[in-house]
Amino acid sequence: MSFELHVWGPALGRDSIDAECLAAIAAFRHIFAPSEWSLIASNDTYLSPEHTLPALFHGGLWTSGYTNIISYLTWHTTSCDERLSDNDLTSQQEADLLAYSSYLSTRGSGLIALSLYASPNAWVELTRPAYSELLPFPLTWTIPTTIRAAAIDKAESLGMGYIAAEAEADEAAAQGPAETTSTGFLRLRQQLGPRKSMQPEQTAAIRFQQLADDFFTTLDELQGAEKYLLQTSIPSSLDFLAYGYLELMQVQTPFPILARSLMANGRPSAQFLQTMRAQSQDYVLPWEEPAPLGLPRTMLVFADGAIESIAGAGESWRRWRRGGIENEQGEQAQTLTPTLVAVGSVVAGLAAAGAAVILRGIPSFGATTHRFEAPKEEKGLHRFGEIGAMLDVLPIFDQPPTPSSSL
Incomplete structure (x- = not known):
């Protein structure tokens, strides 16, 4: 019985606009032959009960989220034992897999939220038009704004939610009309001192750069001089999850802080990304057309x-x-x-x-x-x-x- 993997569709030069969807696609590409599964850019989170993509449909059951999908595959296929190292890890490696998977889904997703969603330049020029291509009208007026609001919450968890330059109504009422730069972006308020005349991305650049460097340094130290993150002979599910996040981090945004940090000084993370890409360059993804919503x-x-x-x-x-x-x-x-x-x-x-x-x-x-x-x-x-x-x-x-x- 074929596996159906439903994902957010291609955007920004990648196979998906979502990091976990990219991870799932890469894992399936590594585990299965093209005839054993189908890839559907449904862009429909309402397909599964959890309202989350990626979502796997198999045997009449839905499984949502990258980690849950990998767990399902390890129980229902023998290919995972041969192609993934998850069932052969030591206790320390299992602990690292859980810890760093959580690190990627929190800190990694927060950095992507800053780069592609909270940044007004990237949102207007890249991310919002991408969702416009993926979704039918009028869902383009509800779903992307909900996704961006959740992303800004993640940015705020890093202490940088103000990069979105969203003027609160009570703040505007208290301090008068918001000032704009010559390019049309909101200036930061007076309490931010001398940074007032700068665009939000510029004022946040130092802090953003520090967060990005810390993130990539952590992954570099985990990988060491080995090919894969957990020093295994074949990749684990953590490697594909990291690949999904690194792919989106390399997108050239108007302020490509993440991309520059990733490629700086010959980082092992950059080499890791190239290694993961090379493994699948001759693989033809089994795309199928999604059923129309109606x-x-x-x-x-x-x-x-x-x-x-x-x-x-x-x-x-x-x-x-x-x-x-x-x-x-x-x-x-x-x-x-x-x-x-x-x-x-x-x-x-x-x-x-x-x-x-x-x-x-x-x-x-x-x-x-x-x-x-x-x-x-x-x-x-x-x-x-x-x-x-x-x-x-x-x-x-x-x-x-x-x-x-x-x-």
Whole structure:
């Protein structure tokens, strides 16, 4: 029975725009012959119950995430024993595999978040247009913004979230209109001192460079003078995971700090990347066309993303959809509150019924960006735009009367 690997599609000159998808593709390419599996750029996280790519479909079951997929393969195929060293590691090597896999998924993903998502230059010039090519409209207006928001959170975990140059509404109100440079980017605020006149990437360059150097030095020390990271004779799953992250780190962004650091001074990490690439240069990936989403499913996915963006309701909706909301006894409550049900039903209905209007009235994602602000005196859901205005007239959103003050 053939394995179906679903991934984010090719972008930025790589086989995928996602590091774990690149790792999974490289691992499958090493383990299986092209006739034993198929590669599908579905770009659809809603295929699997965990809503994550890469996702493996085999034997009627879905498995999501690179680590889970590798674990599944080691239990269900004999090829892994022959082609991966994971089952022949010493106790110390097993500990290193777990520790450095976690290091890659935290520090490595944080650096990629800084380079491709938090950076306004890279986001506008590279990453956002790439998602515009991968996703059907109007999903380009919900999914990429959600992905970028999560990436900025990772950047903030490194203490560098301000590189995104996102002006908070209360900050703007307190300090007046945001200043811009001659190239149109927001200047940093006065509290950052003499760096105020510099672009965010420039002010963050020293810190970013330090983080990048520390990351690559750590991988260099782990590999030592050996071919693979755990000093094994054949690669482990850690090698393919590192390959996925290093591939994206070598993308030439407008501020290619990661790429320059990787290639500096003949790093072992750079040689490791070239070694991993060379192993698969003659392999023809078994790409297959994904099944079309269709308009109904596209609009339902769009509606789901729209509901997640609603303050107060989005988090509850997401938790319920992905396994239920825990009640006070710690049990999974699979019933939504009446308000949440109403919000979901209304937004889904509006999304489907208004598809034609949306398709005519909104430019494709990746086109010139516009910013809309509601008048400050407006109240109610209509301040969130046309959909909010339609929701605002529903009885479930009636504002409670203001209590009269007692004398």
